[in-house]
Amino acid sequence: MSTPKKLPFHLTNTLSRKKEEFTPLNPPHVGLYVCGPTVYSDVHLGNVRSFTTFDVLYRWLSHIGYTVRYVRNITDVGHLVDDVDAGEDKIAKRARLEQLEPMEIVQKYTNGFHDVMRLFNVRNPSIEPTATAHLIEQIGMVQRIIDNGYAYVVNGSVYFDVPKFAAKHNYGELSGRRIDELLTNTRDTEGMDEKRSPLDFAIWKKAEAGHLMHWPSPWGEGFPGWHLECSVMSTKYLGMTFDIHGGGMDLKFPHHECEIAQSVAADGQAPVRYWMHGNMLTVNGRKMAKSEGNGFTPEELVTGNHKLLERGYSAMTVRFFMLQSHYASTLDFSNAALQAAEKGLEKMMAAVVTLAALKGGDGPASAEVAALEQACYDAMNDDLNTPIMIAHLFDGVRMINSANDGKLALSREDIARLNGLFNAMLFDVLGMRKEEEARGDDGALEGVMRLIIEMRSEAKATRNFALSDRIRDQLAAVGISIKDSKEGSTWDRK
RNA sequence: GGUCACGUGGCCGAGGGGCUAGGCACAGCUCUGCAAAAGCUGCUACAGCGGUUCGAGUCCGCUCGUGACCUCCA
Structure with a gap:
């Protein structure tokens, strides 16, 4: 008997914008990293789509014989928000609103995230590292970037020097950006006055007074920059260069572009061989996003309790x-x-x-x-x-x-x-x-239904269709459907 | 404004130079006490205009429309 041919696997690599044959660096092992959630609010359906995509990738790679180490992080440090809330950490902001400790917020939404993943039957990753547990490594990476001359310290913050990096390396190769185009299109962001170039981004940020989450560093009290955790945690667990990095399309720039720059600047190696980006879930043609307020939670989805x-x-x-x-x-x-x-x-x-x-x-x-x-x-x-x-x-x-x-x-x-x-x-x-299975039925209902079907079959045998139809209609009313066939009747919950 | 995508039948959604996508809906038929389910059949489309080609939904150009990224976002 013939068995199906299971290899090779092809995937679209964002780096080349083409479908490529996938060959792992160290077969049969595959290193897979996916950007996880930021745990300061409930995940919505758009997030679920992304994690489902990479869940299927993980399942598929495993199915065709690879041994996959799947790392999916939890972002629990919080990132800077827009200039309305300048300098305030997202998690800290919510913490004040809700009068909770920041780590309490983190725990609450991490638990919620896990519940959602379980509900949608998304498998657990092999490693689920948190940003707060990798501060030492992040500080180390910042230091390496400084040592290599690609970052500078200003007033307790450390910025990545994009123009200097771009002079020697291909900054923008992933997202198809060009430095000169970027320069004409930048807007004011946090720390603008401290940056040498508007394209520079913080890899370590000084904690302002009142900022709740901060740690000591060689540059003073502060917190790690936007993109650093993924660079650190991916390479820590998968190696300086690993096979696949996934995430949503919206992370391509600047997040993933900066990840590449950081790794190259710190360690001289491109971190990722295959970049994979999932597309967006839209509602009435518009991206579902926290900022759009058009998302729904899994609870709303299951109950239908939402205007959409x-x-x-x-x-x-x-x-x-x-x-x-x-x-x-x-x-x-x-x-x-x-x-x-x-x-x-x-x-x-x-x-x-x-x-x-x-x-x-x-x-x-x-x-x-x-x-x-x-x-x-x-x-x-x-x-x-x-x-x-x-x-x-x-x-x-x-x-x-x-x-x-x-x-x-x-x-x-x-x-x-x-x-x-x-x-x-x-x-x-x-x-x-x-x-x-999802409902967790026990065997009792099965037994009861077998009895009811048997009694109804007897009614049908004596052509008592009034009774048999009444049984069927009444069951339908409580959500159980009966289907007759030559071999007998079957039932199903609907 | 810059960059990049996309526009497929009643609806969702694949494909991506010649070959039936699939699901849902709808109509007819078969089966059946009736229903449901299932099977069969039908409906057969690629935004518009030009071009390349023996042949274009698929390639190229333009137009129109929609969206994403450029700022935290899966």
């Missing part, structure tokens, strides 16, 4: 909806699209149940099933093309249902392979979860 939501949707419906578009495309949120995804997912899940009960005939594996397997691998290996892979799975759904209707002959071998394929692709790779 006609009703609630399960986390798995939303996950499936997201995976039906490519990660590099924008995806527009809408109730109609969510409802279509919900129906599609129900159909696919029903087919999985049908498949488990199918009895195949004798005979060899069919070419169709083998082709389907290969098509799924090819789709995923082509830059993680989940929508195509899902389209192939729906072809499998049709095969399963046709076989169940007696219109297609499948061998035991075919059925075993389809079972394996759906388990691998739908559950392991796409990370779908059966809703009953």
Whole structure:
């Protein structure tokens, strides 16, 4: 029996803007770093899309045989906000509003983030480092950058010297910016008067009076700059140069560009071989963002308690909806699209149940099933093309249902392979979860339903359709649907 | 203002020089006590205008429209 070809994997590298064959630095190991959340507020659905994208990447790399060390950080230091709140740390700001310790805020939203990840069946990373636990390393990196002449100290703050760096290195290669263009388009930002060039960015910032989160450093009390933590934590756990760095499109510039500059300036090595950027979730064509105020929380999503939501949707419906578009495309949120995804997912899940009960005939594996397997691998290996892979799975759904209707002959071998394929692709790779599992049903309902179905079948046998229809209607009213077939009746929660 | 994307059928959304995407919705048929489910069939589109080509939704140019980044943001 043929087995599908599982390699090679191709992904779009933002550095080259092209699809490239992926080859790890030290196979079979893969180092993967993804920018995690800033824990000063609830994560919204746009954040979930990004983490889901990289969750699927992690799952896929593991599935095709790589040993992945997946590092996803927690940003708990807080970054400078705009000039309205000049100098005030985001986390400190919220802490004052809510009269909590900064680390209490951090803990609260970290817990919330983890709850959301669990709800959407996003796997835990191998390492989840926090910025506050890596202050020593961050100070060390600042010092190395200063020692190498790419940063200067002004009044207790340390700034990265972008023009000096750009003179020798390719600053802007990731985001496609050019120094001279950037210079004509800068706006006033914090610390402008201290910077030699408006393009320079802080890698260590002096703590002003009242600033709650600060640490001692060779340059005085302060806190680390915007982009430093990712540079430090990625290379600490994955090496000076590692395989894949992921994040949202909106982080490409300046965040990731600065990460590259910092690593090169400090250690002389480009940190990342493949950069991968996920696109934005939009609402009515506009990016979902904290600053836009158009996001909803998972609670609002599930309950439907939000003005943009006609009703609630399960986390798995939303996950499936997201995976039906490519990660590099924008995806527009809408109730109609969510409802279509919900129906599609129900159909696919029903087919999985049908498949488990199918009895195949004798005979060899069919070419169709083998082709389907290969098509799924090819789709995923082509830059993680989940929508195509899902389209192939729906072809499998049709095969399963046709076989169940007696219109297609499948061998035991075919059925075993389809079972394996759906388990691998739908559950392991796409990370779908059966809703009953998510709900945590025990066996009691199953037993009760078996009894009710048996009694209803007796009513039908005596042509007491008034009773059998009443049972079906009443069950429907409490969210349980009954479906009759030649072999008997099945039930499902809806 | 600068840079970069995108515009696909009733809706969502892939593809990316010749080959059925898929899902949802809708209509008809089959099955069925009725329903639901399922299967089959139908609806077959690529913003507009030019160009390249034997052939363009796919490449090039222009126009219009939308968005992202340039500032914390997945």
